Amino acid sequence: xxxxxxxxxxxxxxxxxxxxxxxxxxxxxxxxxxxxxxxxxxxxxxxxxxxxxxxxxxxxxxxxxxxxxxxxxxxxxxxxxxxxxxxxxxx
Numbered sequence: 515x516x517x518x519x520x521x522x523x524x525x526x527x528x529x530x531x532x533x534x535x536x537x538x539x540x541x542x543x544x545x546x547x548x549x550x551x552x553x554x555x556x557x558x559x560x561x562x563x564x565x566x567x568x569x570x571x572x573x574x575x576x577x578x579x580x581x582x583x584x585x586x587x588x589x590x591x592x593x594x595x596x597x598x599x600x601x602x603x604x605x
Contacts (some may be wrong), residue, residue: 527572542587556594558593
């Protein structure tokens with residue numbers, strides 16, 4: 515028996531690197547490739563850091579940055595995308 519996958523991915527800034535949504539096009543392409551190979555992905559849960567991590571170099575993405583990522587994924591993939599911001603979920 516096969517079960518659909520809920521793909522959970524954490525996105526965050528590392529060492530103050532500037533946000534660039536284009537860097538995540540390969541992520542969307544990888545998910546699309548998995549779907550084309552028959553992987554059943556029910557939905558994508560994209561989240562950022564909600565608590566201060568032990569590594570000072572890691573920082574959460576802003577809501578606007580998470581929204582940009584969601585726009586990229588939703589325009590590329592058919593699967594639902596759920597967002598989890600630093601302070602809660604997408605309304």
